[in-house]
Amino acid sequence: MAGKTDNLLAILRAQPVVPVLIVDDAKSAVLLARALVAGGLTAIEITMRTPAALDAVKAVAAEVEGANVGAGTILNARDFxxxxxxxxxxxxxPGATRGILDAAKGSDVPLLPGAATASxxxxxxxxxxxxxxFFPAEQAGGAAYLKSVSSPLAGTLFCPTGGISLKNARDYLSLPNVVCVGGSWVAPKDLVAAGDWAGITTLAREAAALRG
Known part of the structure; x- marks a missing residue:
């Protein structure tokens, strides 16, 4: 377990923001991932919310140098x-079930499960x-909640996701128990639809500099 924790920590510490993506086709996912990596965001989460998601993960893993592609919105062991x-x-x-936890124990690939309460x-x-x-971050209490649990739940690190934007990201990143944040603002739908990869690289650079 320690090895997987170290691997996950290395991936998440590589940048302050993990892009959370919903993709409609594998080709655009590759171009999008390249734009994000060029801007300094190497860890990329592709959510399993579209029929193209798995193909997108395969394509990014095979074709985008420097990317660490993860799969999000995993709901069961089969999807894992x-x-x-x-x-x-x-x-x-987004949460944790017995099936997902068992699948994670039997895999070398680390799991980042969602939690919203102390229990x-x-x-x-x-x-x-x-x-x-920590999900959904803003709706579950935001940065103030994470700050309040940093002492009683010492030793736990979080990647808050949900309602986070450029405006409030630093509120989370300033906390000692936050390793990074997840956000979709670095890949807005209009820029993806327009194929404005240079614009997305600019947003990625801006996000990558949040901890600078």
């Missing part, structure tokens, strides 16, 4: 296994998980 086979280097889930955090710590997704 499919995402790993597609080439995911990390797995993200959920404690339960996942008992499973040996030290890095968690």
């Amino acid at each position: 296994d499919a995402a790993v086979k597609a080439g995911s280097t990390f797995i993200v889930s 959920e955090v404690m339960a996942l710590r008992e499973e040996g998980l030290e890095i968690l997704k």
